[in-house]
Amino acid sequence: MITRTIPIEELVVKIPEAVRYMMQKGIKCIACGEPIWETLESAAQEKGFSDSEIEKFVSELNALAGEQIRNSAEKENLR
Secondary structure, rough: OOOOOOHHHHHHOOOOOHHHHHHHHHHHHHHHHHOOOOOOHHHHOOOOOHHHHHHHHHHHHHHHHHHHHHHHHHOOOOH
């Protein structure tokens, strides 16, 4: 489960698609070389996002994680 205190580095290992998500939201640009050792919460706060927006990010990232798990399971079933 993703929480607001997850380190960015751990987040992108668990959910590689989170890189694109964060870039679309303007939270982090990992491809640009921004540091990844802070938490999702601190990175979002640094960019001016409110607590309610951060909670929405957490919810959306958890949905993304669930989708990734489902897709992996479907791929396994096709083998």
